[in-house]
Structures are given as structure tokens and as C-alpha cells.
Amino acid sequence: MSLEFLNAFKFIKKKTFLHSLDPRSKLLFSLIYTINALLFTEIVPLLIILLSLLPLLISGKILKMWAKSIKGLSFLFLFIIILNTLFLSLDFAIAMILRICIMISAFSLFFLTVDPNELTLSMISMKIPYEFAFSFSLAFRFVPTIAIEAQNIIDAQQSRGYEMQKKGLINKIKNLFPLLVPLIICSIRRAYNVAEALESRAFGSYKERTYYFTIKFNLKDWLFIAYILVLFLLFIFIRINIISLPNWLNWRVPL
Amino acid sequence: MNDLPLICIQNVSFTYANGTRALKHVNLRINKGELIAIMGPNGAGKTTLIRLLNGLLRPTEGNVFIEGKNARNKTIAELSKKVGIIFQNPSHQLFSATVEQEIIFSLKNLGLNKEEIRTKKDEILHEFGFEKYKERSPLTLSGGEAKKLALASIVCRDPEIIVFDEPTLGQDAKEIEFFIKLIKEERKKEKTIIIVTHDIEFALEHAPRVILMANGTIMADGPATGILVNEYLVKLSSLILPQLYQYKKGLIEMGFKVPENLLRLSEFKEFLSKLFNSKLKDKVVT
Numbered sequence: 001m002s003l004e005f006l007n008a009f010k011f012i013k014k015k016t017f018l019h020s021l022d023p024r025s026k027l028l029f030s031l032i033y034t035i036n037a038l039l040f041t042e043i044v045p046l047l048i049i050l051l052s053l054l055p056l057l058i059s060g061k062i063l064k065m066w067a068k069s070i071k072g073l074s075f076l077f078l079f080i081i082i083l084n085t086l087f088l089s090l091d092f093a094i095a096m097i098l099r100i101c102i103m104i105s106a107f108s109l110f111f112l113t114v115d116p117n118e119l120t121l122s123m124i125s126m127k128i129p130y131e132f133a134f135s136f137s138l139a140f141r142f143v144p145t146i147a148i149e150a151q152n153i154i155d156a157q158q159s160r161g162y163e164m165q166k167k168g169l170i171n172k173i174k175n176l177f178p179l180l181v182p183l184i185i186c187s188i189r190r191a192y193n194v195a196e197a198l199e200s201r202a203f204g205s206y207k208e209r210t211y212y213f214t215i216k217f218n219l220k221d222w223l224f225i226a227y228i229l230v231l232f233l234l235f236i237f238i239r240i241n242i243i244s245l246p247n248w249l250n251w252r253v254p255l
Numbered sequence: 256m257n258d259l260p261l262i263c264i265q266n267v268s269f270t271y272a273n274g275t276r277a278l279k280h281v282n283l284r285i286n287k288g289e290l291i292a293i294m295g296p297n298g299a300g301k302t303t304l305i306r307l308l309n310g311l312l313r314p315t316e317g318n319v320f321i322e323g324k325n326a327r328n329k330t331i332a333e334l335s336k337k338v339g340i341i342f343q344n345p346s347h348q349l350f351s352a353t354v355e356q357e358i359i360f361s362l363k364n365l366g367l368n369k370e371e372i373r374t375k376k377d378e379i380l381h382e383f384g385f386e387k388y389k390e391r392s393p394l395t396l397s398g399g400e401a402k403k404l405a406l407a408s409i410v411c412r413d414p415e416i417i418v419f420d421e422p423t424l425g426q427d428a429k430e431i432e433f434f435i436k437l438i439k440e441e442r443k444k445e446k447t448i449i450i451v452t453h454d455i456e457f458a459l460e461h462a463p464r465v466i467l468m469a470n471g472t473i474m475a476d477g478p479a480t481g482i483l484v485n486e487y488l489v490k491l492s493s494l495i496l497p498q499l500y501q502y503k504k505g506l507i508e509m510g511f512k513v514p515e516n517l518l519r520l521s522e523f524k525e526f527l528s529k530l531f532n533s534k535l536k537d538k539v540v541t
Contacts, residue, residue, distance in 0.1 A: 152342065158335060
């Protein structure tokens, strides 16, 4: 259940244009697309922004994984539709869903195509101390591990008669203890183990360290950034002139 | 009751969500009171197979029958009363403040009343030697003790079928001895015991029946003394031939006449003492 959703954010090595880009240019891309999404509350421009992501997803061969991550959020969309339609309007609800879709897609594209090791390197190049950068990428690396562990804990507890579904709010909260306590304890224990393993390999013994892999801004990174910025300027232009632009851009759900 | 055995696995296949085919058309019948070792290389499908028994996983194809009833129509909670699985890692299930409460949690899930829980709990704490530290936190127990507590938290539920996943892994000699005593006790109560293990010496010594798995299928199913000395099968399962069998082969190579059934420790002791008392006496001097 929860496992599959997390897989949608897991990096898989592939040889595509998107994968070969510098992580920093992809981070910039994710941030700009987040801003793009925040520019509008109209359905049509948001739809255009979302569709402008499609060529990237296809060229990165991550369309399937992306679709999974969106599917995993479907319950959230249902929630947004119900609440917004009740209190505001269906039009607004759809716009908000599109907005979240764009943000999630932008970041899922980032995590799906950025190697955690490269992420560390790019953080270091941004003058973040390598101990912090390393623990950050370590945190990413352990997300799927913890997901598997959570499943094992659920299985172990169910084998001794633990029931997942219980009625009543207090019971529901009490019912989380048999799952959360082992999960937290196992995570803390693993953190200690990892720390010991790192220290026994002399991690952090020098202020500076050398790197085997390096990252570099290439021509294709500049091209990619130029493309993103042109789109960004275009969207800002639409935002500013939305009233004078053709009517279909301002189309609303007739309700 | 119909004529189905206690556990009947009929043409079961299982595919994980990521597309891994963990089991392929597995058929298996296990009778009441049997003690079975399931062996095979990692990734052979052993863990998947045992998870089908109490409904943690549902077969993609085929059916699992427990006590003649299709497991598909039962919840995990119902099945776990019949089938108790003890998983490898005890820290995946210990969460209570004290050892005592850990046992009580397992018993409460059975729906017993207060009085029944108290008697059963005291009984189990005594049987497992946990009386002196029943007030201790399970987190402060050593690895072996934690494994024992995980064992107790399943055995106290008195399931008809007890499944152990790697019970001898990381246990010291005393803890393994306790485990062996425990399975002997449970067998006296006509319990069915399934042990997933890589420990070939243990399986040969204690399990009458062995099931060898590889690549999601059952490669061999029969008496331990037949399967675990089959060099082809043992190699296929990434195991090493049992030491006693290697000794036996060595003795044969040296020209001794060795009885066919010589495979277990007790038989070996008897044979060697006979050997020393007779002809070897004169040979050893030279």
C-alpha cells in the first residue's frame, strides 16, 4: 500500500537527457515550476503548465513512475474537491488540484532523476558542510528501507492478533503504538549503527575531503535553464496581461 | 471434517506488486503434528510461503486451506489464532513497557477475560524463565532474550500451527537448547511446527521432513535423511553437506563398514563407541 507510493520517488539510474543534467539545474527547475503553479488560480494556464511538463517526463522515461505518484495522492485530491466545492467552487477546486499536481510533479521529477550521491555533491558545491550534506542524502537513501521495515512490523504485529482497523478516535491512536514504537526504536538503532560504521571508516576526520565523482555545469544545463526561464517569463507575461489576453485563457467551469 | 490435511496449499502462485514472481504453482500438504524444515537459498520464496499461511499475503492464484477451510475467506486476525508466525527480528514486534505487558498484549488480542489472561501469562513467564525480569523493559533485553520473548508472545496464544523464521540465527548454545526443548514440548501437544532455516545441522538432527525450495518452486519434499545428504540438491540450495554426513563419507573412504542410517548425533555416538571397543583398539596403536 504505502510502499508503492514511496517507490514513485525512488531514483532509478537511466541514461536520458534529463538524468544527465546537473542536479542544480534540476533544482532550479523544480523551484521555478513551483512558482509557476503559484502564479495562477485559473484552470487553463495551470493546465498548460502541467502539460508543459509532459515532454520532460516522457524524455526522462519516468512517465509511469510519475503517474504512480499522482495516483498515490488521489485521496488527497478527493479531499480537496469535496472541501473546496462545498466552501468555494468546483472551479477553484480543480485549479488547486492542478496546482498541487504541478508542484508534486516538479519535485517527483527532481527526485526521480537525481542520483542521491550527486545531490550530496551539489549541496557541497553550495557551501554546505559535507557532514550535513551527507546525512541529508543518507536520509533519502533510508526512505525505502524504512518503508520495508514498516511493512515487516505490521506483519509481525498482525501475526500476534493485532488488528489494523479499530473504531473510535482514542482506540485508533492507541492502536498506533504497536507500530510506531518498534519503528522508531529500529530507526534509532539503525542510526547508531550507521554512525558507528561511518566512524570506523574515519568519516569526518579531515575538514576537507576528496571526491571520486564530480558534477559540472555543461552547455546542456545552460540550454535547459534558458528553456525553463523563457517559459517562466512567458507565464509571468500571461499573469500580468491575463485580462487583455483571449478569453479562453480565463475560462471557468460553468456553474 | 473433509479429508483435507491440516494445511493444504493447492497450485498457489504469488506475484508481488513490483512484478517479482515469488511462488510458482506450489502444492503442499502438511498433516497435523508434523515437524517440517523449509530450506533453500535466499529469495527462494520461503518467507512468501509462510506469509500465505496466516493471510499476511493472499495467493495471486490457487488456494490455501487451513483445517480444511479456505484461508481466502478469513481475516488475518482469525487466521493468526490458528497459525502463529515468529519472525526473524524480535525488535519488529516488541513495544510494551515491560516484558509482562508484552505477553498480555498477545493474550488480549485473543479476547480472553482478565482471569484467563493472568493464569496464562504466569504460566508462560514461568515456562520461558522470564519471571525474574517480568518488570524489565523489552528494549533492555539482549538479542537472544528478545528473540525468546518474541517466541513467548506467539506461543502463549497457543496456535495449532507454529511457524519459526530462522529461529537459530544469532542464538547462543543455551538459547538453542531451550528452543529445541520448546519444540519438543509443543510436539507432545500435537502442534504442527514449521521451521524456516539455513541451519542444515539443525534440520537434519531435529526435523523429520524437509522441504527444499528454489526459484519459487518446491524442489524436493521428503525425509531429512534422504534430502539433506543428496549432494546435488544440497548444492542447489546453497548449503554445505551436513558435517556428520561428511564424517560418514570419510569413514567409508577409510574402509570402515558404516551402517546406512548413520546420520544423527545419537547414532554416531553409538557407532563410534562400538568401533572403539572392537577392532579399532588394535589399529590405533599402529
